[in-house]
Amino acid sequence: MARSCGIRIGDGGFEVVVVEGSAKKPVIAKAITGEFARNSEDLIPEMVLAIREAIKDQDVSSENVALVVDTGLAAFRSVRLPFQDKNKIEEVIQFEVENQLPQWAIDDVIIDFHISSTTGVESTLLVTAIPKDDLSLRLSACEKLGLEPMEAELESSAIVNAAFVAGRLEEDSGCVLVHVGESSTSVVIMDGTKVHSMRAIHSGARMPLFKAPADGPTDPNALENEEGPAQGQPEELVDLDQVVARIRRELLRTVSAASTKHELKAIYVTGHDAPGLIGDEILLIPILPLNALPEGSPEVEHPERLTAAFGAAVRQMGGGMLTPSLRRGDLKHKGNFERLExxxxxxxxxxxxxxxxxxxxxxxxxxxxxxxxxxxxxxxxxxxxxxxxxxxxxxxxxxxxxxxxxxxxxxxxxxxxxxxxxxxxxxxxxxxxxxxxxxxxxxxxDDQPMSALDGATLVLGTIAEMGEDLGRFSIRSISSDYAGARNRDGEHIRVKIDMSFFAQDDLVATRHYENLTAAFRNAPWFIDITAKGTKVLETGEGVYIDGLTLEVNPKLAKEAL
Amino acid sequence: MNLNFPRVVIIFSIIGSLVLGWFDNQTTARLSEAREAADSKVQKIVAEIKTKSHQLAQLREKVDNDKIGSGQESPEAYIRGLAQHNHVSLGEVDIEASTKPGQGIVDTIFTIKPSRRLKGRGFKLDQIGNFMYKLEAESQQVRVTHVKLTPLDKVDPHEYPSGSWVFEVQLTSRKRVQE
Structure with a gap:
């Protein structure tokens, strides 16, 4: 649920209003009013202490806070500019009003404006000026309370928004909105639903503590400020009847000077009590209570005091018709990101x-x-x-x-x-x-066939190495053939030899033959030997053998090396 | 959104940091890879390349010297050439070529015998031995797969051969069958 908080800090009094719901149908969830001592020497601690005490344990939202300050602090001027573009106005407005605010250095004030009418080529602006010091004093008080306002405005604009939300403003009739503050009274003349002019009367339910701004010349359409009786000096409280009489007198002046398109049909009064004002009439225009608060609002001693704070809270929620912005320039609100940027x-x-x-x-x-x-x-x-x-x-x-x-x-x-x-x-x-x-x-x-030459060389080499162990011999025929891998013994070489062994008798020759077969068997490349048996030579001096078959593997000989 | 100076700086910093971070990451990765490579891998691969250069140089030399492999001569010409070599001198030889297919391979078998015109002529064993040796030594692509040496004249078991021999040699060249 959307929530916002409006705080009005006046000259010795304050109101806090927490609003829930929506901008069109706001509901007041909390409403607190209070007073604080008007000690001019050290205002902030008194103000902070009083408000803190009042809002303690009240679950006041610290988000979406808006501040309303005393209208008496500000000065209003009317300015005409030959263009309507808001950005252009922002650029020049300060220089346009500088001459109309001789009481202040232009760099020491916040300038805000409201476009009250346009003609297509020309804009009429209602300009508000407020000293930075006065505003920052109240902003810092709120910061100390942990309720840093995102925006700030005057009582005059706040009551306009409150009246707008309450349906008090009508398209086809004018009215006067009056907010009685502690030391000043805000007066707004509404022409239909447009703001015609604003002014502050420096008289309120109490005497002013702050120095009232000295006014310069104003546009006839805007109402001028009036110097307060105190001129910045603390004075004793005056008789309230005198104050009401003064307000009435000023209202008479204001109403009689107003040149609105629509007839003024009512004067709505809100804020502090002004006995005898409500129920009376000025120039046959009845003076009525504003009664802008929604039904079901919490009960407080003087509910009409809440109007300005309510208007600010509603505006913060997105409601209302005016969007004043006093937090500008040096005083512009900085969110978490802005602080961190x-x-x-x-x-x-x-x-x-x-x-x-x-x-x-x-x-x-x-x-x-x-x-x-x-x-x-x-x-x-x-x-x-x-x-x-x-x-x-x-x-x-x-x-x-x-x-x-x-x-x-x-x-x-x-x-x-x-x-x-x-x-x-x-x-x-x-x-x-x-x-x-x-x-x-x-x-x-590796797939090349084995060399039959290698096989034959291995066999002949072994024979050659035998020396005397073999005696005399002759090779009568030799063949060597590659036997493929399909063979029972795998890939190998088959060497076949016809050989004769000569000796003094067949026994010695046979021993030589056996020496040879033993040498073959000991060779690393040897696989198998097949021999049919030896025969004795015709001379009897030796033996011979035909078809001595050896199966050899030359790869084994290489591996043995 | 109001673009004031700090916000412009923040946006610039974020974009700049992302871009620079990506480049920095790439550079760091390349540096790490370069250092790792320089520490060990490069020395190893350089040594390997040098070894392979040697191997390739030797192979190139062998190819240049291999008359069959380099395609300079046909197998028949190669055999006849070696038969006439100074250390062989077998003269003319008869060559019969045949093929024997196997599993994924084919053997081309050249059967070499002394020329019929030289019938009755024998050869010394060193001539025949040198011939067979040369056949295998001068080309990597052939193997002697059959040798048969018999004396020119009939020799009884109790007699010594005269030293004149006839031969029959089979030379096999095995090749992979191209799929």
Whole structure:
């Protein structure tokens, strides 16, 4: 549920109103009124203490707070400008009213304006000026209470919004809204639902404590301020009847001078009690209570006092017809983000600076590292390809053109990384090696058939190494054949020999033969031997054997090495 | 939103920090990779490239010397050339080529015998041995898969061979069948 809070801080009194619901149908959830001592020397502590005491345990929302200040602090001027654009008006308004506010330095006041009418080429503005010091005093009091207002306005605009929400303003008739404050009375003349003029009467239910602003000349359509009786000096409380008489007299002047399009049909009074005022009439216009508060409002001693605070709370909720803004310039409300934005900006710049430094340092380091890597690359390329200009040959006499081109180009490009370039060179070398191996048939090196020459050489080599253990012998025939992998014993070489062993008798020759078969069996490449048996030579001086078959594996001989 | 100076600075800082952060992250990653590579990986790969250069140079030399592999000669011309080599001198040889398909491979078998015109002529064992050695040594793509050596003249078991031999050699070139 939407919630807002309106606080009116007057000259010795305050009201706090918490509103819930919506802008069209607001409900007053809390209503607090109170007084504080009008000690001119040290106003803030008294004010803060009194309000804090009053709102204690009252669950007053600290969000969406609006402040209403005494209209008597402000001065009203009417200004005509030859354009309607609000931004343009904002730019020039300060200079336009400077001459009309001789009592203040223009830099010391907050200037706000309300466009009361436009003609298409010209705008008539109701300008409000309030000293910054007076406003900031009340703003700081609220801040100390933990109720920092998002916006601030005068009682005069607050009662207009309250009357608007309450339906007191009619399109086809005019009226006068009066708010009786402690030391000043706000008067607003409404022409239909438009603000015709505003003014402050420096008389209220109490005497003024603050110095009343001295007024300059005003537009006939705007009502001028009147100097208060006190002129900034604390005075004794005057008789309330005298105050009411004065208000009545001023109202008579105001009403009689008003030149509204619509007839003024009522004078609505709200704020502090002004005995004898309500029920009376001025120039046949009845004086009535404003009664702007919604039904069901909490009961308080003087409910009419709540009107201005209620109007501010409703406006903060988005209701009402006027959007005055006294929190401008130096006094502009700052949310959490606004408060943090300067430190955040500094932190952001610091972060950016740190990142920049980190980036620059890293970039320098990277360049050094990449330079080192490039030296490796150039050196490797020189080793592989040589440096023709200097007459240095490389290891690759006839390098592949693609490899050569890539390797040289890799020295100058920036992408990919150096290591990736090395990898690419290695890959190209591998491809080249594979291509060479294919040309040489090495790619199926292991699939090449075994060499029958190797098998025969192994057998003959063993025979040759036997020496005297073999005696005299002759080989009459030898064959060596590759036996494929489909063979029972796997891939191998089959060597078949016809051989004769010569000796003084067949026994010695047979022993030589057995020495030979034993040597075969001990050889690492030996798989099997098949022999039909030896026969004695015709001469009786030896034996012979036909078809001595050996199965050998030359790969085993290589492995044994 | 009212863009005052601090807000412009905040927006600028956020965008700048994001962009710079991304670049910085990339640079840091590249630096880390470069350092890691420089510490160990590069030295290793450089050594590997050098080794492979040597290997490639040797292979290139072999290809240049391999008459079959380099395509300089047909297998028949290669065999005949070696048969006439100074250390072989076998003269003319008859060559019969046949193919024997296997699983994913095909063997081309060249059967080499002394020329029929030289019938009755024998050869020394060192001639035949050198011939077979040369056949295998001068090309990586062939293997001697059958050898048969018999004396030129008939020899009884109690006799010594005369030293004149005839031969029959089969040379096999195995190739992968292109899919």
């Amino acid at each position: 300067l430190p955040l900006a500094v932190a952001g710049l610091l972060l950016l600076t740190l990142l920049s430094v980190h980036f620059i340092v890293n970039d320098k380091k990277l360049k050094v590292a990449e330079s080192d890597m490039n030296s490796w690359l150039v050196s490797t390329n020189n080793y592989m390809l040589g440096v023709p200009k200097k007459g240095w040959p490389g290891w690759l006499r006839k390098p592949n053109e693609e490899l050569k081109e890539y390797a040289r180009k890799a020295e100058t490009v920036e992408e990919p990384t150096h290591y990736a370039r090395f990898e690419e060179i290695r890959r190209k070398l591998n491809l080249e090696i594979l291509s060479m191996q294919r040309q040489l048939g090495q790619d199926i090196q």
